[in-house]
Amino acid sequence: MTYEQTVDYLFTRLPLFSRIGAAAYKENLDNTLALCASLDNPEKQFRSIHIAGTNGKGSVSHMLAAILQEAGYKTGLYTSPHLRDFRERIRINGEMINRDFVVDFTEKIKPLIDRLEPSFFEITVAMAFDYFSSQQTDIAVIETGLGGRLDSTNVITPELSVITNIGWDHMNLLGNTLEKIAAEKAGIIKKNIPVVVGEVLPETIAVFEQKAAGLAAPLSIASEKRQALDWKWTEHHQLQIEVAEQHKTDHQVYRLDLPGLYQTRNLLTVLEACAQLREKGWSITDNHIRTALQKVKKTTGLHGRWEMLQQHPHVIADVAHNEAGLLMLVEQLELTDYKNLHIVLGMVKDKEVEKALAVLPVHARYYFTQAHLPRALEAAQLAALGKARGLQGNTYSSVQEALDAAKQNANPEDLILICGSVFLVGELY
Structure with missing residues (x-):
């Protein structure tokens, strides 16, 4: 198959959530586990950060990927959906996945596709993991597609789990209360793996605390660790944010090329995620963070955020x-x-x-x-x-x-x- 034929096959032959909605959602991880097993479990061959949340997970994923790349790490990035090009979903250091890899991967596992009848998302997750493994990435930022507990990405054991926030979305699949939605997102929390939650609500804080405690996963709430004191838009259409950190007198100033004011909340989540990664030995300096945040769009190809x-x-x-x-x-x-x-x-x-x-x-x-x-x-x-x-x-x-x-x-x-x-x-x- 050519690349165009391959992408057409993936889009038209497989259940695709963006096309048919809930009918494409699988309520277990069996297909993803089977696909990964057939590929010698590529998800175990690279380190990762797992990101879920109702809003902001795309921006947080791209910001973290830009920072890790600026710090010198070969960084994979898996996000969904794409805007125009299927390959936007799978990147390494900002470069989209190779067309030949998409074709070869699909042809390699086509017999398994015919037998399992997986969804489009399950296939792309397996493709991303195989690509990151084959290209020997140092770390990959993995964004969930929908929910967390039963999301196809939830077969990894990450360095860090991140949940941006909880709001009303996909209630037909995740539950009709904020507590139920939070419980689904909290499904990405793993035993002994630190978790950062960006924002909490009175209805959701107990859900995260109980889940993290039950798995001995250190929990930090980003909005409790730092506060955005002031902001302004610069003449170059950047968002400048002054941030105060708990128990520190010095304030830090960051400039983002993502000018949406809602990025102030995402920034606090990203900063706490970086702090947790530093504690695990990742070499991320303040200068890496500042430099990367000024060129997230250029580094990662992110679009459509104000x-x-x-x-x-x-x-x-x-x-x-x-x-x-x-x-x-x-x-x-x-x-x-x-x-x-x-x-x-x-x-x-x-x-x-x-x-x-x-x-x-x-x-x-x-x-x-x-x-x-x-x-x-x-x-x-x-x-x-x-x-x-x-x-x-x-x-x-x-x-x-x-x-x-x-x-x-x-x-x-x-x-x-x-x-x-x-x-x-x-x-x-």
Whole structure:
């Protein structure tokens, strides 16, 4: 098979969550374990960091990968979903996986694929582990796809487990209370392996404490160790954050090329993760951290985090797609100067769409659209749900058509925000 044929096979022949939703979710690790066993357990051949959470896990994963690479380590990075290119999911030192490896790997295990009928995600996890092992990475940052306990990535024994936060998402699969969702995410906690939790809620703190205590896993809460005292946007569109650390009088200042204000929370998680890695002997200096954070996008290829695509009018893309993520965007909008607000919005069917719409500003002009995948919520249905909550606008058949209309209607002092779905934002690149 050619590379194009291979990717088409992976996308069309295998259950794919981004295409069909919950039907692709497997409630056990059997397939992943079988795939890894057939490959001589590559997941045991490299060290790793495991990252879960409702929001922020992508940003935290990319920041940590950039820092480890800056510190001189050959660093793997596995994330999902991709925006445009399948190979974005699997990187080493920022470089996407080799096309030939994708083809050779798929052909090598095709008999097992035919027998096990694994999901797309299970195959890509095994591919990533085999790639990181074959390329002799020093460490790999592994982002969960969904949940934690039953996520296909949860066959590794990492150096460190990280859980960014807990919010409402995928309740049909993870549970209908924050405690149940937290318990699923806490499934990545391993015996005697330190765990960093970015933020906790009254409903979730006991879940993490009990799970960590039961496994003798040292637990640290990032938001209790450090505090963001002040922030500002620099003239180069970077986010500058002043951080105070518990029991220390000196404050540290960091600059991020990820200008979303919500990155202040992610930064605290990253800093505590680095502190835990240092305790385990990883050579990460303050200078490594500062330097890496200023070039995360360049180093790792991260896109779609309050990313400015154009000025006059400002066009900003963000992959926020659930209630908590969109609420953070609204907080940022309240601190951003603009004359009129235009929002290009598209979502997927299996999200808590009505809860998400409830936090969006009614004063904006909306351009309801949809990504080109079966899971996408039809633009007309999204518009009807939005109208019921006071969100006014028209429908468009594609994100590009919606964006073109927004640009036509916008003044140079206006702001156009594209959000609501990773897949929608992906069609911009």
